[in-house]
Amino acid sequence: MAKAKTVFFCKECGFESAKWLGQCPGCHAWNSFVEEPSASGKKGRSGGSVAAAGYGSREPMPLRQVSTDAEERIHTGIREFDRVLGGGIVKGSLVLVGGDPGIGKSTLLLQMCREVNKPADSSRKVLYISGEESLQQIKLRADRLGEFSSEVFLLAETNLELIEQTLEREKPDIVVIDSIQTVYREEVGAAPGSVSQVREATASLLQLAKGKEITIFIVGHVTKEGTVAGPRMLEHMVDTVLYFEGDSSAVYRILRAVKNRFGSTNEIGVFEMAGNGLLEVQNPSKYMLEGKPEDEPGSVVTPVMEGTRPILVEVQALVCQTNFNMPRRTAVGVDYNRVNLLMAVMEKRMGISLAGCDAYVNVAGGMKVSEPGIDLAIVLALLSSYKNRALDSKTIVFGEVGLTGEIRSISMTAQRIKEAEKMGYQTCILPRSRAARLTAEQTRTSLRLLEVGSIRELAEVL
Numbered sequence: 534m535a536k537a538k539t540v541f542f543c544k545e546c547g548f549e550s551a552k553w554l555g556q557c558p559g560c561h562a563w564n565s566f567v568e569e570p571s572a573s574g575k576k577g578r579s580g581g582s583v584a585a586a587g588y589g590s591r592e593p594m595p596l597r598q599v600s601t602d603a604e605e606r607i608h609t610g611i612r613e614f615d616r617v618l619g620g621g622i623v624k625g626s627l628v629l630v631g632g633d634p635g636i637g638k639s640t641l642l643l644q645m646c647r648e649v650n651k652p653a654d655s656s657r658k659v660l661y662i663s664g665e666e667s668l669q670q671i672k673l674r675a676d677r678l679g680e681f682s683s684e685v686f687l688l689a690e691t692n693l694e695l696i697e698q699t700l701e702r703e704k705p706d707i708v709v710i711d712s713i714q715t716v717y718r719e720e721v722g723a724a725p726g727s728v729s730q731v732r733e734a735t736a737s738l739l740q741l742a743k744g745k746e747i748t749i750f751i752v753g754h755v756t757k758e759g760t761v762a763g764p765r766m767l768e769h770m771v772d773t774v775l776y777f778e779g780d781s782s783a784v785y786r787i788l789r790a791v792k793n794r795f796g797s798t799n800e801i802g803v804f805e806m807a808g809n810g811l812l813e814v815q816n817p818s819k820y821m822l823e824g825k826p827e828d829e830p831g832s833v834v835t836p837v838m839e840g841t842r843p844i845l846v847e848v849q850a851l852v853c854q855t856n857f858n859m860p861r862r863t864a865v866g867v868d869y870n871r872v873n874l875l876m877a878v879m880e881k882r883m884g885i886s887l888a889g890c891d892a893y894v895n896v897a898g899g900m901k902v903s904e905p906g907i908d909l910a911i912v913l914a915l916l917s918s919y920k921n922r923a924l925d926s927k928t929i930v931f932g933e934v935g936l937t938g939e940i941r942s943i944s945m946t947a948q949r950i951k952e953a954e955k956m957g958y959q960t961c962i963l964p965r966s967r968a969a970r971l972t973a974e975q976t977r978t979s980l981r982l983l984e985v986g987s988i989r990e991l992a993e994v995l
């Protein structure tokens with residue numbers, strides 16, 4: 534008897550192969566191939582004409598004559614969300630919202646459904662399709678968020694065929710699919726959430742979004758490795774990829790654009806999870822510095838850039854005598870190896886002995902910082918704790934520290950200084966090389982600028 538035809542897919546990138554492979558030739562991931570029934574006869578779907586799907590005319594058109602006023606934005610009423618989308622929802626776009634389970638994806642999108650119809654003059658038909666929760670469960674969540682307009686509809690459905698029919702019939706303006714991993718098409722034969730199902734569902738939704746001018750948000754769960762489960766392919770197909778992230782322990786959440794065909798990927802939105810849904814955090818610096826101790830050794834404030842947005846965060850360090858042969862070193866929120874490197878630089882270039890000390894470094898508030906601009910703050914926090922001398926509480930610092938102990942300039946100095954000024958800081962310790970190049974406009978600040986060229990000069994600062 535003939536065996537049902539199967540193909541192998543790479544779980545990571547969607548690479549297709551007739552036989553099993555140990556390593557994916559596409560993305561070089563090991564052991565990522567899974568066997569799935571081949572979706573015969575379905576090939577033509579994703580290869581359909583884009584003109585037919587509403588992307589444009591079938592004839593070549595002079596670039597200059599392409600009109601752009603079709604790009605109409607719908608404001609969601611959640612400013613932080615609009616910002617990340619690049620100024621609102623674009624009609625007919627397909628947006629993927631990824632994130633860990635429980636981070637608040639469903640809450641955010643349900644809240645968006647509510648807010649988008651807030652203005653009295655707007656009546657946009659919104660359809661929330663859930664394959665994960667029952668209508669009652671969604672209603673319970675909705676009750677926590679508040680009153681909903683009569684234009685918001687719910688549907689519990691996972692069959693792609695039926696979802697398509699509903700969209701064609703109801704013609705909503707905005708649709709939420711929660712989540713793409715639960716949607717399946719019967720003919721495909723693989724289990725929901727498998728590579729071929731997710732691919733098929735996304736391709737079909739893309740056609741609907743473009744063809745019918747429906748904005749579709751799809752929720753995608755994230756794998757252990759931190760990418761949207763299923764093929765990477767999904768990210769190529771959609772217009773916008775947003776990640777909703779944050780520590781489960783910290784209450785704040787960051788919405789980040791990883792890809793955006795209609796805006797910059799530099800924007801972030803900051804939210805706080807409260808009892809009645811997600812609240813916008815319009816002043817993240819204030820939020821991050823809440824509860825900061827005054828005049829305590831080991832605490833230093835530094836402005837870090839999240840996209841184009843400066844946020845002040847507090848770096849804390851604790852240096853104490855070790856009780857073990859091997860001193861303990863811990864870093865939370867910053868790279869562990871970077872902290873070790875900076876401590877080595879301090880030993881060598883400042884002549885202080887840290888070999889017999891335990892050191893703990895933490896970024897308060899649960900932020901994770903990967904930019905080198907935080908180096909100087911780490912060094913100063915360690916030094917401050919080591920010497921048990923507090924840094925003036927109205928001072929911020931930033932700068933990258935090199936291996937010879939030199940302090941190097943970093944980008945977007947002006948924005949960082951401006952944020953510090955806004956938050957009422959009075960002194961700024963910054964790299965010398967940069968200060969020399971600051972324009973007159975940028976130096977017109979009420980902050981006292983203290984320039985340092987190497988970490989040897991830091992001792993005087995404390």
Ligand code: TYD
Pocket residue numbers: 632633634635636637638639640641674677678806807808809810811
């Ligand atoms: P949820 O939006 O279901 O997350 P996801 O869809 O990403 O899996 O819910 C996130 C968590 O937020 C859940 O554990 C309950 C909590 N929550 C609140 O704290 N306040 C609220 O108002 C709501 C609706 C949820």
Ligand code: MG
Pocket residue numbers: 638639640665711
């Ligand atoms: Mg959910």
